[in-house]
Amino acid sequence: MSKNGNNGNLRVVGKPFRKVDARSKCTGQTKFADDITLPRMLHCKILRSDEPHALIKKIDATKALRLPGVHAVITGDDLPVPYGILPVSQDEHALCVGKVRMVGDPVAAVAAVDEDTAFEAMNLIEVEYEPLQSITSVEEAVLIDEPRIHDYGDHGNIHKQVHLEFGDLEAGFREADHVREDVLFFEGNTHLPMEQHASVAHFDPDDKLTLWSSTQTPHYVHRALAKTLGLPAAHIRVIATPNGGGFGGKSDPFNHEVVVSKLSMITRRPVKVVLTREEVFYCHRGRHPVLMKIKTGVKRDGSITAMDFESYLDGGSYGSYGVASTFYTGALQTVTYEVPRYRFRGLRAFTNKPPCGPKRGHGTPQPRFAVEVQLDKIAEDLKLDPAEIRLRHLAKPYSVTANYLRLGSMGLGKCIEKVVEGSDWKNKFSNWDRENRKLPAGKGIGLACSSYICGAGLPIYWNSMPHSGVQLGLDRQGGVRVQCGSTDIGQGSDSVLAYIVAEVLGIDPFDIRVVTADTDLTPVDLGSYSSRVTLMTGNAALQAAERARELLTLAVAEKLNVPGDNLSFADRRVFDVENPEVGVTFAEAVVLAESKFGTIGTVGSYTPPRSPGKFKGAGVGPSPAYSYSACVAEVDVDAETGMVVVERVWIGHDVGQSINPMLVMGQVEGGVYMGLGEALMEEMTYRANRNVVHKFPSMLEYKSPTTLEMCDVKTYLIEDADPNGPYGAKEVGQGPLLPVMPAVANAVYDAVGVRVDEVPVTPEKVLKALQAKRQGKPARYGPKGVPQVTWPEPLKVLTPAEGGDGKEMPRVAVHS
Amino acid sequence: MSETKKQKAHVEFVLNGEAVEVAFAPHKTLLEVLREDLSLTGTKHGCELGECGTCAVLVDGRSILSCLMLGLDAEGRRVETVEGMATTDGLHPLQETFADTGAAQCGYCTPGFLLVAKELLAHNPRPSRDEIKDALAGNLCRCTGYIKIYEAVELAAARMRGEEMELPRESVYGLE
8 A cells, every 4th residue: 555545635634624632722621730630639849949059968847747738748868869861861860869950959849738838838848058169151161170060971060072073074175265154152042831840640559650741751751750769660650641832841851740759659649740930940951052153165156065063052950851952953954955074063061050951943943043144144255145055055855964864855945935936035135235225224134944853763762662653443333543652742743643544544533532642551652852743653653544444455345345456445434446336334344344353453653764874973863854944034123222023934844745734834833933032032041140040930021922023924835745754744843943043133134234143133132233333343243252172082974975884984093 | 737728718709601609718819719619720820920811711801810810809700711612502713713723732822812812802803913913912822823823813703793704725725
């Protein structure tokens, strides 16, 4: 059977069906974690550190324990086993052991009859700290070896340093007609999901633990609970409740999940925790602040001869996904335009701030900002049109890049053409001629492109099992049950499962019951991260459904005496395509199959193809497919106030094939929105003193776009089907965010002739750049340089063009 | 247990068209009373400080942030939550169009948006896009970029006026 199901005649895929959970979401019936209440449930509050970096000398919970209504108080002594999302960064404790590393670190936890009592008890716990010097930035972290925030990592307060070199970089720069070097900065920002994290744990009389939690990764939470609680994994059940927004912020196992589980084990009662909005800011795991230096050599026609990229990540207080984030800041530079030789050096430092991790685009929006802003500058240097310079040098589809990423379908060219045409670019962009501008004063237009992975090619912990599994159960009444570990975080992954199964089996998506994200009931799916779900669960669902269809085909063909190849599945019927009146209902088909084979259930699974890269560090970047986006932003800049208003964005996104175009549109618009927030206003910043206190851990003062700031969006869906995607589908959840920030920065330059080489592009920065320009200084605002650090010896890999085999070359000298 | 909770307040009001009596600690907000004492968890919370609009409900037809109103102040008022929007005849037109357009992604901010939009349409059956933006400016949504929400409100407004209206093709499939 073809991967395209019913011979290209799609009935469900590509159609704007409602989501399978749309009605429950629009009637307030969807049960989020905090909507769960169990009999005799206790409430938990977590005492958090008000010191950024300190030894814990003493914790006295006597008064708290004496308060009526308090059932338990626990500290780090009760949960001594560390955990962390990555096997190489098992550096968190559910409650701090011995020291705290940031304001907001969890120190002790209370379970009490209600939230007020728990809160009162929490405030009665006395903690004695011995403050340590705090580390507030990458620049400090590379200079201050002691005190160390962690006793592991590459050196002092440097968590990780990587150095990869693909091809003869110096030869590449020698070939160049023009070499540019730029330094840019991307400020950290956070996910700000509308739902605060919440969990309910219940350790039942059979000594089995159930945790309901707003998590994007129930499988990894399951593993972390087994490790920290010392329970067999088989005795733990994790149910991911529908997430009230995730964006990467609910992808780590969290301390509060371990804490309520432990408290339930101690009290033998259900225990709930709901984080306050302030606590959500401390959970963070958001966008790393990244300082970047980029040096690129180009020929006169704009073709790139070599690129040298450095990134410096402020990781905050824990590892989280940070090692992967570090590699991601160097991974995807090569997948949009031809980059024949490439070097990447990345450094992640520990600082005494909430830990950074994966936010929509995970580690790639920052370098993409640098690449696209610098390419705009190169285009000006060479007096080339920014659209042309990109279109002329696109990476080739189905090729292998210098850093060994295997590309699939590549619709970036079409994306660029669409946004250029739609925005009337040629009549608005002034070809770098500031004397004869086509747009009025203060108005500007900018362009940028990007790409994103459709799922990480490798799992987080090393294993050779599938990344996604689906089980189907067919009911003799005609119902179908789809079970999968995937987690719906609002992107519609439950619906995607139903659509694909409905397509293959010729039934209505609403005939299908979707059971997801329950470690007892569903096969493992690794989680809703890295834009992996549509491609991976989609392929697993497709396989399971095709296997079910095969069984039904055999049984119906026998009954009707028609060749199996002649049978079609549509409109809840299985029938002979040549004589459509000859057929049975879908329910009758299941009865025939069940009579012939016994109970009907099938499985499907998906494992990504192996990556051609074999060197150490090749694990980050490979993906079964890459999505592409191009964006044009039109802005209005007030030179008096520095205010930037983004009036309209045109965006083209190559999604391969829309499983549901309505949901794809929603993801594109949501991605543009979040990109707009990052471009203009969102930032995680801290008071400028040694206390490292978050400036504004609230939704009021952490500025995010309201309806009044959101711009008009003109969207083009490009469908360059990828052979690795189900029906050709690629991702859309993260990619469309990426080009927005550089497009806005480039448009601001077009509008007022100053470069803000830093996001967010705030009025203050625009004004400072304008002031510098008036004073005859370089017309820019942005970082001036990068810290001086010693890099490890490069890991050198010959590029495919140089005859490389994906393995690292023997090292000449090795020192640490 | 703390001293403050020993004496419960007793309050009567009309909730989604039905008279209710409820006793609760007097410091509780209407949000807490609805969720914890009346088990109507359709009303959500995002900040509990009046910053995000997620907990919006209608009191005597006006949208208020239930996290900033004491439960005590509901005495004698008419309170409407998302649970009261659908009737035996079916979903409210706004609920239908939010479902049709994908205006509810994660669905967490949806109840608040639905009620504020309902208030808008009660006063202005033919709102312009800018009037919709103004009315919804106090509600944050992190998923949609608001666009599908505007479209859902416009579609519901048209249908409530008795007009035939479908989403433009470009809203569903993008521009050609």
